[in-house]
Structures are given as structure tokens and as C-alpha cells.
Amino acid sequence: MYDLYIANKNYSSWSLRPWVLTRTLEILFKEQLVPFNDPDPKNGFTHFSPTGKVPCLVDGDVTIWDSLAIIEYLAERHDGVWAEDAKARAWSRSASAEMHSGFQSLRNLHPMSVGLRIRPVPATEALRKDIARIDALWQQGLDTFGGPFLSGTNFTAVDAFFCPVAFRFQTYGTALSPAAEAYKTRLLSSPAMKEWEEAAIREPWRDAEHEEEARSSGEIIEDRRSAAG
Numbered sequence: 001m002y003d004l005y006i007a008n009k010n011y012s013s014w015s016l017r018p019w020v021l022t023r024t025l026e027i028l029f030k031e032q033l034v035p036f037n038d039p040d041p042k043n044g045f046t047h048f049s050p051t052g053k054v055p056c057l058v059d060g061d062v063t064i065w066d067s068l069a070i071i072e073y074l075a076e077r078h079d080g081v082w083a084e085d086a087k088a089r090a091w092s093r094s095a096s097a098e099m100h101s102g103f104q105s106l107r108n109l110h111p112m113s114v115g116l117r118i119r120p121v122p123a124t125e126a127l128r129k130d131i132a133r134i135d136a137l138w139q140q141g142l143d144t145f146g147g148p149f150l151s152g153t154n155f156t157a158v159d160a161f162f163c164p165v166a167f168r169f170q171t172y173g174t175a176l177s178p179a180a181e182a183y184k185t186r187l188l189s190s191p192a193m194k195e196w197e198e199a200a201i202r203e204p205w206r207d208a209e210h211e212e213e214a215r216s217s218g219e220i221i222e223d224r225r226s227a228a229g
Contacts, residue, residue, distance in 0.1 A: 002029040005048050005056040007036050009200035010225065011210045013112040013164030015055045016196060018070045021160035023192040025080050029057075036207040068100050071157045082158075083151035091144065092151045092158035095137055099161045106130040110168045111213040114200035115225035120172045120218035134165060135180040142179055148186055155190065163187055167197075172218070201225050 004022065006015030022029050034045060034054070049056040049065045057064045057073065064073045075081035082089045105126035123131070141150035141158070150158045166187040169176065176184060187193055201224050214220065 003058040004029045005032045007054045010114045017067045017160045020163050020192045035205045088145050088151040096161040103130045113214045117222035118218040138180045
């Protein structure tokens with residue numbers, strides 16, 4: 001069985017991608033959650049990840065420490081990670097790679113915080129372009145491959161790559177086209193995403209750096225997280 005190392009579910013968008021894919025495809029794994037800035041020295045990320053970052057997948061004596069690399073490693077071993085159709089698979093890999101390496105304004109100005117609802121500060125031109133591009137990508141995938149997911153009938157890796165975006169759009173009340181809004185709702189309604197969200201809300205931890213990023217992004221109008229934090 002795989003060991004999948006992740007960080008706080010409220011904040012860690014990178015952790016969500018392989019987690020939601022493996023959970024949805026029913027690929028067995030053991031979740032190893034290590035909170036950001038855990039004071040226990042035994043829990044430093046460098047103890048399991050050569051980069052000191054998450055996610056990190058450990059399969060016996062094999063360690064894979066990047067979200068896209070994890071997805072490809074799983075694709076070599078399990079059916080359904082990518083679409084069966086070659087055209088859909090090529091488009092999916094391109095869209096996933098674009099998400100993996102791009103959309104810096106969205107990442108920086110709308111950080112993921114699953115349990116918060118935020119009225120954002122006015123969007124920069126770069127942020128508006130990122131949102132418009134994602135909206136267009138989603139529409140393209142749905143129109144080209146027939147939906148209800150981006151590469152066709154089934155949830156695959158390309159959908160997993162955009163799951164953190166769905167949480168961001170929910171947190172910041174982002175205006176989308178009707179097709180993109182429906183797709184966002186579809187992702188948020190999936191059993192795995194609901195499981196992640198419920199766990200994120202129950203988490204007792206608060207990370208000062210991530211909390212400050214959220215406060216800087218706009219006015220917090222609702223905090224749905226457990227008061228334990």
C-alpha cells in the first residue's frame with residue numbers, strides 16, 4: 001500500500017490533487033498528514049520528502065515528491081488515471097501541466113483556505129486573466145469531450161488538478177460562466193471533495209503564514225472551521 005504524505009487539508013492545494021484522485025479511483029493508500037510548521041522535529045517534511053515539500057508518495061523503497069510525478073507514477077500502475085481516448089489524454093496532460101506550472105496570480109492572491117468565505121480585494125488584471133483562462137479551459141474540455149468531467153464521462157487526473165481551484169472559487173465567490181459554475185459545483189459535490197472539506201473544517205491547526213495570506217486577500221466574512229483552532 002502507498003503512503004501519501006500531505007499537509008493541512010484547509011490550506012494544502014498540492015496535497016489535495018493526488019489525494020482526491022486516489023480516493024475517487026479507490027486506489028488504496030495510507031494517509032500521512034503532517035501539519036505545516038509542526039514543532040515536533042520528528043515531523044519535519046525533510047524526513048520523508050527530499051525537497052521538504054508535500055505531497056510525497058512512498059511506495060516501498062520508491063519516493064515520488066511532486067504532484068504531477070505522483071500522478072504519472074500512479075498512471076503506470078492503475079487504470080483510469082488519464083482518459084482512454086488519446087486526444088482527450090493529450091489535452092488533459094496539457095491542461096494539467098498548465099495548472100501545475102501557471103496561474104501564479106490566482107495562487108498568490110487567492111490562497112486556498114477551505115473553511116473560509118472571503119470578500120476579495122478588487123482583482124488585478126493578472127488575476128482576472130487567470131480566472132478567465134481557467135473558465136475557458138473548463139469550457140473547452142467540457143465542450144470537446146462531452147462532460148460531465150473535463151476529459152469525458154469519468155473523473156480523471158485533469159479534474160484532480162483543478163479541484164483546489166474549485167475550493168478557491170468557492171472561498172472567494174468567484175463569478176464564472178454557467179458551464180464553469182456547474183462544473184465547479186460538480187467537483188465540490190463529489191464524495192471525495194466533501195470528505196476533504198469536512199476534514200479541513202475539523203482540523204485543529206492554524207498556520208500563521210497561511211492565515212495572514214488569507215487575511216491579506218480580502219475581508220473574511222465567514223469562518224466555518226472548528227473553534228478548536
